[in-house]
Amino acid sequence: MANVAKYDRDSVVRKAMLLFWEKGFNATSTRDLQQAVDMRPGSIYAAFGSKEGLYSEALKCYSQEMGEILQQRVSEADSPLTGLENFIRNVIIERRNVVPSELCMLVRTLSEIDDTQPELMSQTKTLLRKVEDNFTRILDQAQEQGELAPGANTRMLGRHLQVQMIGMRTYLKASQNPQAVEELLQSIFAGIRAR
Amino acid sequence: MANVAKYDRDSVVRKAMLLFWEKGFNATSTRDLQQAVDMRPGSIYAAFGSKEGLYSEALKCYSQEMGEILQQRVSEADSPLTGLENFIRNVIIERRNVVPSELCMLVRTLSEIDDTQPELMSQTKTLLRKVEDNFTRILDQAQEQGELAPGANTRMLGRHLQVQMIGMRTYLKASQNPQAVEELLQSIFAGIRAR
DNA sequence: CTATATTTTGAGCGGATGTTCAAAATCAAG
DNA sequence: CTTGATTTTGAACATCCGCTCAAAATATAG
Numbered sequence: 001m002a003n004v005a006k007y008d009r010d011s012v013v014r015k016a017m018l019l020f021w022e023k024g025f026n027a028t029s030t031r032d033l034q035q036a037v038d039m040r041p042g043s044i045y046a047a048f049g050s051k052e053g054l055y056s057e058a059l060k061c062y063s064q065e066m067g068e069i070l071q072q073r074v075s076e077a078d079s080p081l082t083g084l085e086n087f088i089r090n091v092i093i094e095r096r097n098v099v100p101s102e103l104c105m106l107v108r109t110l111s112e113i114d115d116t117q118p119e120l121m122s123q124t125k126t127l128l129r130k131v132e133d134n135f136t137r138i139l140d141q142a143q144e145q146g147e148l149a150p151g152a153n154t155r156m157l158g159r160h161l162q163v164q165m166i167g168m169r170t171y172l173k174a175s176q177n178p179q180a181v182e183e184l185l186q187s188i189f190a191g192i193r194a195r
Numbered sequence: 196m197a198n199v200a201k202y203d204r205d206s207v208v209r210k211a212m213l214l215f216w217e218k219g220f221n222a223t224s225t226r227d228l229q230q231a232v233d234m235r236p237g238s239i240y241a242a243f244g245s246k247e248g249l250y251s252e253a254l255k256c257y258s259q260e261m262g263e264i265l266q267q268r269v270s271e272a273d274s275p276l277t278g279l280e281n282f283i284r285n286v287i288i289e290r291r292n293v294v295p296s297e298l299c300m301l302v303r304t305l306s307e308i309d310d311t312q313p314e315l316m317s318q319t320k321t322l323l324r325k326v327e328d329n330f331t332r333i334l335d336q337a338q339e340q341g342e343l344a345p346g347a348n349t350r351m352l353g354r355h356l357q358v359q360m361i362g363m364r365t366y367l368k369a370s371q372n373p374q375a376v377e378e379l380l381q382s383i384f385a386g387i388r389a390r
Numbered sequence: 391c392t393a394t395a396t397t398t399t400g401a402g403c404g405g406a407t408g409t410t411c412a413a414a415a416t417c418a419a420g
Numbered sequence: 421c422t423t424g425a426t427t428t429t430g431a432a433c434a435t436c437c438g439c440t441c442a443a444a445a446t447a448t449a450g
Binding site: 175 | 218219221222298302303305306307309319320323324351354355357358359360361362363365366368369370375378379382386
């Protein structure tokens, strides 16, 4: 051993994630990244291999943070369904002004990546699938606790929630109308509880 | 008058629209466009001013085609609600393999455009708002014909439908599971009719 | 301190990008 | 056919892109 890296890898990845989330993959140049993480190109490429490699780690970082927020909201809430509702409200509305984009970073990635980057594409699909799985798992808990009817299809309900979360985030970016989104959110969960 | 343009403007815009829809704004190079519409750069810039100008016309073309499909499906259907359902099914599922992308071109634009192109951004928002207005108008007709309860909030229902359509298109791109989307669609419209 | 292994630096490469513009081609009018 | 306005052409420009690599800096081991 002779010299040791001076940067904190997690902090670098997180800064890159925030920039990628804000501007997207294509619109973020390697020079933008160099400035954001305060590293020279040689160091970045030694650490991450390529712009795509760094983006891949940024995606992981994004998903992990989202997963932690979900877990936290569910554990703080009175019930699984309320935890889910609070998570979605927190991500879309409450954190709106402290976050680089209204959109989901995974959806953004899905929008601009094509088959020339098959690894990023399949990673993104896998991470989105994990969100659906997490939603479904929490809905299973809701069902066990009698918050959902015994016959409810939690897998389909999880898909439905993911679809609506994706749609609401996009809608908020387009409409800049958080109140409308709050109404939609309440109506969605009122519908789920009513069954 | 001396010389007259040899290209058909509408056909050029449509070809550009299909390419932009497939690859997005940033990933579509002007050379890609030159090949797709079989025009040299000078002619393109004389006709459209810039890549952004051509994209703007492509957005209009996309929205007009979508609007025509909606109108056609509604006029063919037994009822407004069925027309809406058939439109969404047609756009997301049936036309899946004859169209350049599962995603809505407007949503794609929203994903990759930022404030450095404010005109494209506001145009996109306006066009999305018109979709919501169209949905709401058709839901009003459904209400007049007794297909919806008199107390139903058609504006919010229209928003809800747009949110879910955006979400389902994104979900289909990620999951490649049209059957799941069909189930979601049926469940959405069953819920609407039940109220 | 010296020797050695590792990291950091930044100038620069090859190529792609959006756009321009002078020259050539085209076609209606006279 | 000649004239002249208009369109078409494509080479070329300035800039930016992702990325490389030899040289300099750094820190540990002996």
